[in-house]
Amino acid sequence: MSKNYNFNDPENLMMRVTILYVLLMAAITLNALAQQSNKDLQLKTFHSISSNQLMEYAAELSSNKYEGRLSGTPEYLEAAKWCASKFEEWGIQPANNGSYFQYFPNEYSEVKALGSVVYFNGDEKTYLDFPEDYFPGSNSASGTVQAELVYVGHGITAPELDYDDYKNVDVKGKIIILESGTPYTKNDETLAKWTPYAYHRYKFRNAVKHGAAGMIYVSKLANPNTVNLEGFIYAHVDIKVAEKIFTDAGKDLIEVRKQLKDMETPSFELPTEQQVFIRAETKYFPEAQACNVVGMIEGSDPELKDEVIIIGGHLDGQGKMGDVIFPSALDNASGISDILGAAKALASSEEKPKRSVLFILLGGEECGLYGSKYYCENPLFPVEKTKLMINLDMVGNGTGFFVSGGKTHTKLFSHFETANNTFIHREMQASAVQKNYGRPRSDASVFEDIGINTFSLWTRNSVYPVYYHHPMDKTNVLTPEIMEDAAKLLYLGVLGVANDTKL
Ligand SMILES: [Zn+2]
Known part of the structure; x- marks a missing residue:
C-alpha cells in the first residue's frame, strides 16, 4: 500500500524538513569529501618527502667530485648539470628558452x-x-x-x-x-x-x-x-x-x-x-662563466599560470684550498636539497599548482651575489607577475624555522603558518622585511630591491656546531629531520600560495 504525501499536513511538514536536512547534509558531506580528497592528495605527496632522499642530495652536492662548487669552476658547472638532470627526471621544464641554464660572467681564482x-x-x-x-x-x-x-x-x-x-x-x-x-x-x-x-x-x-x-x-x-x-x-x-x-x-x-x-x-x-x-x-680565471639552474612547473590555471612563485637558493660553495675541500654542506647544499625535495613533490603532486612555480638554483652567491643580480637584470618572468620569491640559505641544522619577511607579507605567509601549525609543528618565528642600509648580503635582498616580495627561510636552534665557510661544513653537521620538514613546509606553503585565488 502506498501512502500519499500531503506536505501541507502537519505530519508531513516534519517529513519535508527531514528531507531538506538530509539533502543539505549530503551537500556538506560531498563538499567536505572533495576538500578531504584534496587534502589526501596533498598529504600523499607530503609524506613522500623523506629525509633519507634529501640527505642523498646533500651528500651528492657535498661530495669531492664537485670540489666545493666554487662558482665559475668546471666542477660547479657539473653540479649544476646534476641538478638539471634531476629536474628533467621529474618532468620539470627548462625555464630559459628550452635550457635549464642561465649563464653569466663569473671570474674566480683557484687556490692551488x-x-x-x-x-x-x-x-x-x-x-x-x-x-x-x-x-x-x-x-x-x-x-x-x-x-x-x-x-x-x-x-x-x-x-x-x-x-x-x-x-x-x-x-x-x-x-x-x-x-x-x-x-x-x-x-x-x-x-x-x-x-x-x-x-x-x-x-x-x-x-x-x-x-x-x-x-x-x-x-x-x-x-x-x-x-x-x-x-x-x-x-x-x-x-x-x-x-x-x-x-x-x-x-x-x-x-x-x-x-x-x-x-x-x-x-x-x-x-x-x-x-x-x-x-x-x-x-x-678572469673569463670564467657560471650559471643559474632554472626549472619550472607551468601553472594549471589558464589565467593564473602567467603569475609565478620563485623558489631559490645558492648552489655554489666555497670551493677548495689545495687538497682541502670545503663541502659547503650547510651553506648551502642543505637549501638546494630542500628545494629539490619540494620540486620533486610539486612536480608529482596530484593537486596541481594553479600559478607557475620557478626553481632557481643560483650561482655566484659567494663571489658577490652574481647569480641573483644576473637574474634580476634578466628575469625570465615579468617582475610584476612574480608574486613571491622564497630564498633558502643554510636550512639544514636545528629544530626551528625562521622566516624573514613573514611579518610583512602576512597573507602570503599565512599559507606557511597553516602548513606548519597543521602538519609540521615546528617552532617558526618570523620578522618583517627590514630595509638594509648596509652591504647586501643575501640573494633575497637583490630580489627585494627590484620590488619582488621575498621570504628568507633558514633554520634555527642549531643542533651541531656551525662551521661557517670552513672545511668542517660537511653533511655530518646536517639535521635530516629539519631538512625533511623544510621541504614539506615549502611544498605545502607554495601550493597554498599558488592556489590562493584571493591573492
Ligand atoms: Zn650561503
Whole structure:
C-alpha cells in the first residue's frame, strides 16, 4: 500500500524538513569529501618527502667530485648539470628558452696550495697552521711577500666623511693588518654613506692604491667575495694570531678595536722586528662563466599560470684550498636539497599548482651575489607577475624555522603558518622585511630591491656546531629531520600560495 504525501499536513511538514536536512547534509558531506580528497592528495605527496632522499642530495652536492662548487669552476658547472638532470627526471621544464641554464660572467681564482704564513718577532719564528691559525686568501695573487706590518683598522679612506684609516701611517711595501666592516654599523640612513666602503673589494683596492704589498685579514674564513689584484698577496688570520701580534707590539687588540668603533682611526706601524711572510699559490680565471639552474612547473590555471612563485637558493660553495675541500654542506647544499625535495613533490603532486612555480638554483652567491643580480637584470618572468620569491640559505641544522619577511607579507605567509601549525609543528618565528642600509648580503635582498616580495627561510636552534665557510661544513653537521620538514613546509606553503585565488 502506498501512502500519499500531503506536505501541507502537519505530519508531513516534519517529513519535508527531514528531507531538506538530509539533502543539505549530503551537500556538506560531498563538499567536505572533495576538500578531504584534496587534502589526501596533498598529504600523499607530503609524506613522500623523506629525509633519507634529501640527505642523498646533500651528500651528492657535498661530495669531492664537485670540489666545493666554487662558482665559475668546471666542477660547479657539473653540479649544476646534476641538478638539471634531476629536474628533467621529474618532468620539470627548462625555464630559459628550452635550457635549464642561465649563464653569466663569473671570474674566480683557484687556490692551488695552502701556501704558508710565518710570523717573525725578532728571532722568534712562528709557522701558522691551517685551518687553526690562517686560511689562504681566496683571490690572493700568487707569489711570496715578507714585510713589516701596519695596522690600518677598516682600511677606509672617505674624505667626504672626514675619515681616513691611512692618514697617519705609511704602508708602502708593507703588509697591512685589516679589519672587515665599517666603523658605523647601526642599520639606519647614516649607514648608507658607509656602505660603499664596506665591500672587501673596495678595501683591497684602497690598500693597493696606498702601496701595500700584502695583507693579513683579521677574519678567518674562506671568502671568494673579494677581488684578484695583480701582485697583492694576502691571507686570513684567526683573531688569536692578531692578538699575539698586538701583544708583542705592546698593544691591546680589544682596546684598539674600541677606538676603531669610536672612529678614532687608531692605525699604527708595528716595530720593524715584527714581520710576516706569506706564500700563496693561486690561478686566476678572469673569463670564467657560471650559471643559474632554472626549472619550472607551468601553472594549471589558464589565467593564473602567467603569475609565478620563485623558489631559490645558492648552489655554489666555497670551493677548495689545495687538497682541502670545503663541502659547503650547510651553506648551502642543505637549501638546494630542500628545494629539490619540494620540486620533486610539486612536480608529482596530484593537486596541481594553479600559478607557475620557478626553481632557481643560483650561482655566484659567494663571489658577490652574481647569480641573483644576473637574474634580476634578466628575469625570465615579468617582475610584476612574480608574486613571491622564497630564498633558502643554510636550512639544514636545528629544530626551528625562521622566516624573514613573514611579518610583512602576512597573507602570503599565512599559507606557511597553516602548513606548519597543521602538519609540521615546528617552532617558526618570523620578522618583517627590514630595509638594509648596509652591504647586501643575501640573494633575497637583490630580489627585494627590484620590488619582488621575498621570504628568507633558514633554520634555527642549531643542533651541531656551525662551521661557517670552513672545511668542517660537511653533511655530518646536517639535521635530516629539519631538512625533511623544510621541504614539506615549502611544498605545502607554495601550493597554498599558488592556489590562493584571493591573492
Ligand atoms: Zn650561503
